[in-house]
Amino acid sequence: MLPQLRWPTPDGLPPRAMWITLGSVIFLLVISAPLVEFNLLFLISKLDDLFMFILRMFEKPPPLDYLPQLFEKMLETLEMALIATVLAAIISLPIGVLAARNATPHPIVGQITRDLLSFFRALPELVWALVFVSAIGLGPLPGILAIAVVSIGFMAKFFAESIEVVEIGPIEGLRATGAGWFQVRYFAMLPQALPDFVGTLLYVLDHNIRAATVLGIVGAGGIGFDLINSIRYFEFERLIVILLAIYLAVTIVDRLSDSLRNRVISGGGYRHGS
Amino acid sequence: MAVKPLAAQSLPPLPPRPRNLMPIWATALIGVVWLAGVQLDISPKTLIYGWDDIVEYFSRYGHPDFSQAPSYVKLMLETIAMGFWGTIFAFVVAFFIAPFAARNLSPNAWTYNLAREALNFMRAMPDVLLALVFVASFGLGPLPGALALGVHTAGFLGKFFAESLERVDKGRYEALDAVGAGFSQKMMYAGWPSILREMSGYTLYILDRNIRTGAVLGLVGAGGIGIALYDTLRMFEYDQSAALLIILIVTIMLLDRLSSFVRGKLH
Amino acid sequence: MSAIVMNQVVKTYPNGTSAVKGISLTIEPGSFTVILGPSGAGKSTLLRMMNGLETPTTGTVHVHNTLLTRKTLRTVRRTVGMVFQQFNLVGRLNVMTNVLTGRLAYRSWLGSMLHLFRAEDFEIAHEALARVDLSEKAWIRADQLSGGQQQRVGIARALAQKPSIILADEPVASLDPLTSAEVLDLLKSICKNDNIAVVANLHQVEYTRQYADRVIGINAGQVIFDGPPAALTDEVIEALYRRPEVIEEANHVAATTLAYA
Numbered sequence: 001m002l003p004q005l006r007w008p009t010p011d012g013l014p015p016r017a018m019w020i021t022l023g024s025v026i027f028l029l030v031i032s033a034p035l036v037e038f039n040l041l042f043l044i045s046k047l048d049d050l051f052m053f054i055l056r057m058f059e060k061p062p063p064l065d066y067l068p069q070l071f072e073k074m075l076e077t078l079e080m081a082l083i084a085t086v087l088a089a090i091i092s093l094p095i096g097v098l099a100a101r102n103a104t105p106h107p108i109v110g111q112i113t114r115d116l117l118s119f120f121r122a123l124p125e126l127v128w129a130l131v132f133v134s135a136i137g138l139g140p141l142p143g144i145l146a147i148a149v150v151s152i153g154f155m156a157k158f159f160a161e162s163i164e165v166v167e168i169g170p171i172e173g174l175r176a177t178g179a180g181w182f183q184v185r186y187f188a189m190l191p192q193a194l195p196d197f198v199g200t201l202l203y204v205l206d207h208n209i210r211a212a213t214v215l216g217i218v219g220a221g222g223i224g225f226d227l228i229n230s231i232r233y234f235e236f237e238r239l240i241v242i243l244l245a246i247y248l249a250v251t252i253v254d255r256l257s258d259s260l261r262n263r264v265i266s267g268g269g270y271r272h273g274s
Numbered sequence: 275m276a277v278k279p280l281a282a283q284s285l286p287p288l289p290p291r292p293r294n295l296m297p298i299w300a301t302a303l304i305g306v307v308w309l310a311g312v313q314l315d316i317s318p319k320t321l322i323y324g325w326d327d328i329v330e331y332f333s334r335y336g337h338p339d340f341s342q343a344p345s346y347v348k349l350m351l352e353t354i355a356m357g358f359w360g361t362i363f364a365f366v367v368a369f370f371i372a373p374f375a376a377r378n379l380s381p382n383a384w385t386y387n388l389a390r391e392a393l394n395f396m397r398a399m400p401d402v403l404l405a406l407v408f409v410a411s412f413g414l415g416p417l418p419g420a421l422a423l424g425v426h427t428a429g430f431l432g433k434f435f436a437e438s439l440e441r442v443d444k445g446r447y448e449a450l451d452a453v454g455a456g457f458s459q460k461m462m463y464a465g466w467p468s469i470l471r472e473m474s475g476y477t478l479y480i481l482d483r484n485i486r487t488g489a490v491l492g493l494v495g496a497g498g499i500g501i502a503l504y505d506t507l508r509m510f511e512y513d514q515s516a517a518l519l520i521i522l523i524v525t526i527m528l529l530d531r532l533s534s535f536v537r538g539k540l541h
Numbered sequence: 542m543s544a545i546v547m548n549q550v551v552k553t554y555p556n557g558t559s560a561v562k563g564i565s566l567t568i569e570p571g572s573f574t575v576i577l578g579p580s581g582a583g584k585s586t587l588l589r590m591m592n593g594l595e596t597p598t599t600g601t602v603h604v605h606n607t608l609l610t611r612k613t614l615r616t617v618r619r620t621v622g623m624v625f626q627q628f629n630l631v632g633r634l635n636v637m638t639n640v641l642t643g644r645l646a647y648r649s650w651l652g653s654m655l656h657l658f659r660a661e662d663f664e665i666a667h668e669a670l671a672r673v674d675l676s677e678k679a680w681i682r683a684d685q686l687s688g689g690q691q692q693r694v695g696i697a698r699a700l701a702q703k704p705s706i707i708l709a710d711e712p713v714a715s716l717d718p719l720t721s722a723e724v725l726d727l728l729k730s731i732c733k734n735d736n737i738a739v740v741a742n743l744h745q746v747e748y749t750r751q752y753a754d755r756v757i758g759i760n761a762g763q764v765i766f767d768g769p770p771a772a773l774t775d776e777v778i779e780a781l782y783r784r785p786e787v788i789e790e791a792n793h794v795a796a797t798t799l800a801y802a
Contacts, residue, residue: 029362032355036416036497043417050411079310086307122526123519126402126490127500130507135331136324140314173629173695176592177702178618178646183653187642191633214402217493221314228494231406243403250398285667286676288637 057240066238069226074245076140077222080215081208084144088151089201093190095152096159096197103163103185114160120153125211129220140221147208147215155197155204162196163189202257209253213246338520339513346502346521353498354525356416357485360423364484365477367428372435373461378447379439381457393436396429401487405496416497423484423491434476438469475540482533489522542606544568544706544738545591550600552586552762560586562762563600570705571736573729575749577766577773578759579782584742587759588710591740592621605705619646622699622737624728626711628691632684636675636694639683640666643701662701669700673727689720696727707731709741713748725752746778 006012013019097103099117104110125146132142170188179187216224223242230238321328371389373379380386401422408418446464455463466473492500499522506514545568552561560583568574576584589595590602593614602609604617622643630639644662645653658666670676673693678686683694692712699707709728713721725741729752732739743749749756750770758766758773758781766777 025362028358032358035352035355036359036420038359038417038420043412046412050408053407053411076314079314083307083310083314083316086303118527118530119523122486122523122530124487124490126493127503127519127522130493130504134507135328136320141316141320144316169625169627169629170631172594173623173625173698174631174642174645176594176618176621176623176625176629176708177643177698178615178621179642180615180645180650182650183642183645186650186653187634187638187645188631191631195633210398210400214400217402217406227403228406231410243399246400246403247395247398251394254394254398285671288667288670288679289677292680 053236056236057243060237062241063237066241070223070241070245073216073223073226074249077212077216077224078209078249080140080143080222081147081205081212084147084212085151085201085205085208087144088148088155088204089197091148092152092155092159093197095156096163096193097185097189099156099160100163100189101160102166103160103189105181114157117153117157120149121157122153123150125150125215126218129215130218133219138219138221143212143215143220143222146220147211150211151204151208155200158200159193159197162193166192199261202261206253206257210250213250334512335516335519337513338516340517342514343517343521346499346518349492349499349502350521350525352416353488353492353500354485356420356491356496356498357423357481357488359420360427360484360488361477361481363420363424364426364428364431364480367424368431368435371428371432372439373457373465375432375436376439376465378444379457379460379465389432389436393429393432396425397433398429399426401426402490402494405491406494409495414495414497419488419491419496419498422496423488427480427484431476431480435469435473438472438476439465442468471540475537478533478537478540482529485529486526489526542570543603544570544572544605545740546603547587547590548601548603550587550590550597550602552583552590552595553598560762561590561597564759564762564764565600566757566764566767568706568738568740570738571732572738573732573752573754574738574740574757575753575755575770576740576742576757576759577744577746577749577781580744582759583762584744584759585710588708588740588742591706591708592618592623594623615646619702620704620706622696622702622704622707624692624695624699624707624709624712626714628688628695628715630683630691630694630698632682634683635680636670636683636686637666637679639694640669640697640701643669643698646702665703666697666701669697670694672700672731673697687720688716689723692716692720692724693727696724696731700731704737706738706740709739711742711744714744721748728752746773749773 007014009015095113095117098105098109099113101107101110104113128146128149129143132145136142136145166189170192171184174184174188212222212224214222214224214227216222216226217228219225223246227239227242230236230242371393374381374385374389375393377386380389404422404425405419408421412418412421442465446468447460450460450464488498488500489503490500492498492502493504495501499518503515503518503522506512506518545566547564547566550561550564551559553559562583564587576587578584586595590597591604593602593609604621607613607617609617631642634642638656641658641662644658644665648658648662667676667679670679673696675690675693675697678690678694683691686694692715695712696707707728712728713724716724725748728739728741731737741752750773753770756766756768756770756773757764758777760781760783765781766773
């Protein structure tokens with residue numbers, strides 16, 4: 001005989017919030033299963049293909065003659081991310097001021113700026129890259145522009161949010177000395193909102209390096225071009241080297257920015273995101 | 275006139291000024307960026323001289339053609355479904371790995387480092403890249419896309435969950451140790467309940483992100499609205515591209531509002 | 542020429558609260574005036590209208606014969622220093638930069654972009670810092686100072702403006718008695734030695750008696766008393782802190798009266 005079991009709730013049933021969430025998740029999974037063409041048997045039957053794919057990467061020795069080009073392309077990738085991040089940071093500062101409700105020159109300007117930023121964030125880097133490549137041709141420049149646009153969308157938004165929560169006291173203090181519109185923003189708001197901005201900046205840089213590795217797929221510069229070609233032409237020995245290089249670069253930057261962030265804002269605001 | 279007339283010499287001296295390294299750092303950063311720009315052969319001239327072309331180019335998106343909107347909406351739904359499945363996959367994986375990646379919970383150093391490195395690896399592989407690999411081995415379609423999103427974001431969710439678990443007051447774990455609870459019991463009765471709110475916040479954020487990113491996976495053959503976008507752009511069918519972009523942007527902005535609304539409710 | 546002339550000034554907030562109900566007064570140059578009254582009497586609003594931090598609903602404010610309007614706001618504020626209860630320093634900037642912000646109104650926005658100031662502005666800021674005896678703290682971040690030191694930096698910032706008037710809004714309400722006396726001594730000496738008119742809001746009767754040349758008693762947005770501190774009798778103080786029209790608040794009034802008795 002089964003032992004009598006019950007949940008530790010007054011009625012012995014699982015908590016309402018739990019079964020409603022769980023139920024709706026399962027319901028959504030079931031109705032969306034045909035949309036993603038989910039088929040477990042198919043997936044399992046294809047697992048050996050995945051293993052084959054991975055095995056083939058180790059079949060041949062790594063192509064040493066490819067390394068100089070790999071280095072050059074990785075450098076290009078990192079440079080794209082760096083330029084785009086710095087560019088975006090410089091542009092985000094004034095735009096963030098325009099977007100912040102307490103610093104904007106006019107509420108309508110603020111609303112328009114916030115909508116524009118939301119538009120920048122709406123499309124992923126790769127879509128922007130696709131559009132920019134069509135507009136100005138192949139190369140790292142459209143990639144940089146694509147990354148910068150999305151980064152401005154995020155950084156300016158976060159910056160505006162940190163401006164909106166600065167203390168009012170110092171602002172009034174400066175206003176009382178007769179400081180002008182610009183001076184009040186520059187001397188009273190900026191110093192208070194900047195530490196948060198530095199934290200965001202590092203997250204964005206981190207994210208941008210990841211993003212830059214794949215932009216080459218649409219011809220926007222960086223290692224991505226070699227990556228998709230090595231898959232397209234079944235050069236698996238080259239693929240594994242590229243994957244390894246990306247893994248190393250991303251991990252190193254991840255660690256670096258973690259330690260830098262802890263030093264810059266020790267005790268300050270800490271935010272997950274971007 | 276206002277200040278007591280003190281001769282400049284009689285003023286108490288200021289302490290030595292601490293060295294301000296900001297200008298040096300700023301100059302160094304600008305220098306590095308400049309060098310990178312030179313190396314990549316980027317000149318702002320391209321943008322300035324090409325400005326008319328760029329404006330002309332974007333004006334081609336001026337007449338969106340919604341005649342095939344139903345099929346686009348279906349593709350959009352496919353993208354959303356992909357993001358959703360990816361998120362659930364990531365959640366399940368993170369749920370099982372995170373306890374081992376939390377320093378204070380992991381049974382021993384080996385499992386801790388293994389779990390940490392596994393999460394790091396998943397995070398380091400960009401999802402577009404994973405999608406390429408999965409499409410190559412499983413064939414075209416949204417399923418490899420969902421898997422790619424799942425693997426990549428499992429790395430993020432696992433890291434976030436593990437960090438939250440580490441921040442939980444250690445007394446709660448000790449209380450369960452004291453009654454002799456096992457590892458999984460400790461997780462179910464002290465770990466997860468303590469971070470429930472943060473967990474749902476992170477998961478929503480990842481869902482939001484996965485739907486956004488899902489839109490591009492079609493570029494590498496992994497289903498969703500990306501395929502149509504790539505095809506129409508390649509065929510120079512700007513009217514169709516414009517319609518697709520509008521559907522994409524409107525959907526993502528709506529989801530953005532929705533998720534910040536739900537997150538607001540959670541806090 | 543009077544330092545400040547207020548004429549039939551009324552301030553009613555959008556939510557219907559009338560903070561100041563028709564006050565006319567004149568502040569003479571070089572005098573130490575204390576505005577005394579219970580909290581919520583309208584002292585702060587009155588003071589903040591003297592440099593345009595609040596705009597009167599009706600009535601006019603003249604500072605040195607200049608009518609306060611949107612146009613004249615910046616030039617007027619330049620010569621009117623202000624000291625706040627919460628100091629209102631920019632905590633993340635160092636003390637010197639905080640004092641230098643007192644010079645901003647004399648300089649264009651473009652010049653201040655890079656945090657570069659003229660040598661003469663540095664000289665003025667240095668003098669102001671020396672005056673409040675904080676030269677040795679010049680390069681320390683303002684939020685690392687004690688409350689009394691922060692208030693002295695606030696005074697130095699006001700001094701750096703080369704003002705002819707200093708407004709002090711409850712300058713010692715956040716400080717302990719010892720530092721309070723220091724700060725008020727400093728304000729008094731600045732008033733006397735530099736011939737700067739000081740208008741201070743206080744709620745402590747003892748300090749008022751000790752430092753004021755002239756006392757303006759305010760209650761419920763109206764002037765109840767105006768005269769030398771010697772004329773500040775117990776009856777006057779009782780009238781100042783009484784709210785006969787609000788019976789429910791009688792207890793509160795009693796408490797406040799007791800507190801200052």
